[in-house]
Each structure stands twice: as C-alpha cells, then as structure tokens.
Amino acid sequence: MYDNKKKIIGASLLAALIIFVILLINNDITDNNKIVNQKVQLENIKITSAEYAEDIYYFKDKMKAAVTIHNFGENKAELWLGYSLMDPLGEWIDIHPKEVILQGGENKTIVMEYTPENLTTGNYTAVFALWDSFPINENSTRISDIVIQEALRIYSKKDDFQNLDDSLWMKREFVLGRSKLQSENVYINNDKLLIRLPGLTVNGGEIQSRGEMGFGSYEIRMKLPNAPSSITGFFLYKEPDFFHEIDIEIYNEQKAYILFTTYADGDVRNEYKEYLDFDPSEDFHNYRFDYYPNKVSFYVNNEHQISWTEGFSVEPMRLILNTWYPKWLDGIEPMEDKYLVVDWIRY
Helix, strand or coil, X not given: CXXXXXXXXXXXXXXXXXXXXXXXXXXXXXXXXXXXHHHHHHHCEEEEEEEECCCEEECCCCEEEEEEEEECCCCCXXXXXXXXXXXXXXXXXXXXXXXXXXXXXXXXXXXXXXXXXXXXXEEEEEEEEEECCCCCCCCCCEEEEEEEEEEEEEECCEECCCCCCCCCEEECCEEECCEEECHHHEEEECCEEEEEECCCXXXXXEEEECCCECCEEEEEEEECCCCCCCEEEEEEEECCCCCEEEEEEEECCCCCEEEEEEEECCEEEEEEEEECCCCCCCCCEEEEEEEECCEEEEEECCEEEEEECCCCCCCCEEEEEEEECCCCCCCCCCCCCEEEEEEEEEC
C-alpha cells in the first residue's frame, strides 16, 4: 500500500514537471513571437518627410520643423521623436524629444521647435529620429530617421541699417591707397547703407565693427558703384598687415573681377581671382564667406566658389566694409558721385 502511494506521488510530480516545462516553452515561444511581431510592427513605421518653415533663422527666432510620420502597420504604437542639430564646427545640439502615439495606419505631422541663441553662425545639419522608447535609455532602438545636410542657416543678426549708431558699426577716417576715407561719405538713406565715391576725387569711405569677430558666416547684399579703378572690400582684418585677413574684394565696374584672399604669417597664403558672370553695379547680389578653424569658403549668390583648409589666421578680427582707390590701380576720378549701396549685412 505504501509503495503504491509513492508511485502515485512520483507520477504526479513527474506530470507536474512536464506541464511546467511545457508552460515555460510556450511562454518562451509567446515572448519570442511578441518580440518578432513588435519588430515587424516597428519596421512598418517611417519618418516620411521633414521640412522647415524657413531656411534662414536668427538668434531668438523660433525655428519650426514639420516632421511627418506614417504608421503603415495595423497596431497602435507609442514612440519618441528625437531632434538634433550639428553646428558648423561639428558639435551636436540635442533638442528635447517628443512622445508620439500613432494608431494603425495613421499619418501624423509633428512640429518640432527650437530657439537658437549664442551659436556659431552658418550651415546646420538636422537629424530627426524615431525611437521605441525615450532616446537616452540605453535599451532604446532607433526605428527610422531623416538626415538633412545644410538644412538651414543660422545668423546672430541682420543689419538692415536703420541707423549707424548701434553697437556694431563705426566709421573711420584715414588715408588708404589713393583715397581719403571720410566719414561724411558713409550714411543711411531709405534704410540702405551708402558709401560714396565723390565725383572728381579718388576719395571713399569705410565702416568696421567696434569689436572683433570670431568663427562664423559673414554675408552682404550690395550693389557696387560703376567706378573703374576703385574696389569694394568686405573682409575680416586685424593688425599687423599681412598677418590676419580674410578678403572678398570686387572691382567696381560693369565687367568685374572678384578676388578672394587669405593672409597669415606676414604673406598672402591663398588667392583666387575670376570674372563675375553679371554686372555687380546693375543690381544687388549676395557675397559671403564662412570662416571656421579648419576651412574658409567663399560664395557668390549662394554658389560655392572656392574653399581653403590652411593658410589663414584663426584669431578674432574686425569685420570691415569699404570702397576706395588702391595705388595698384589707375585711380580714375569719376565725373559724378558714385555709390556703394548695401541692403543688409548678416553674420
């Protein structure tokens, strides 16, 4: 009798063990199926587009990007949308992510916002990424992303010249080349900055920043005077001569050369000269240089002209704009006043 009881208990324990093992296997299969199904579900969710309302922003502007996400699957998904910007120096800025809930088959547009301040000016790359959990979680998985190279440009300020007595600009009076650069030749008219080349003289004018400027993007929109043998310069400079300078110089005439130059260690280190394919004295055009520790690049009307990766100073310099008659040109006096007209400068 006792032996029969032992046999019954042993059989019951064995049966229970078998059932337990079967349950474990079934649970494992179920969990694996859940993982596979979840993976398939997440693969059906994509960022389909991302775009900014504008392509130029200034410090304290609210930047808005519209990011569209499509859930091509049938199941509800709870996700996180991350947003990062890479500045012109290669440094990343991570903007706080947003939680996103998508129903099966839903197409949703999320607005991501950011207000820039005290950043390096220039081109920014934008990355929008979709995650299955909060992005800083080490177990989170990136599901989909969009990378937009040169997505937008950020500037600290745009001077459209309501006056010249603000914190940036100051006039200068001195002799340069054949010219007397006189303060009365620099003034504001109809919200435009004018620098006059007075008729029957070889005089001109100049403004420069009150303080020194660092790495960033510098751009001007201007219409040149038609005054052959004079030039207009838009450049960074710091004394002594030939040690710290990054130049855009344009000949003030209808068929004009443009000259890009960098100076360092007492000499010209890089120089590039070409004819413009338009008359710079007929209408306004944009001229720009981007200045960073590893590269200086030059642009005309947003079209890249040339870049150099060495041969330039990396010290802060003053930003200068002038129009004048150098000694190495003929110095032909215009019969009447001629004007450099500046729409804006941004930096």
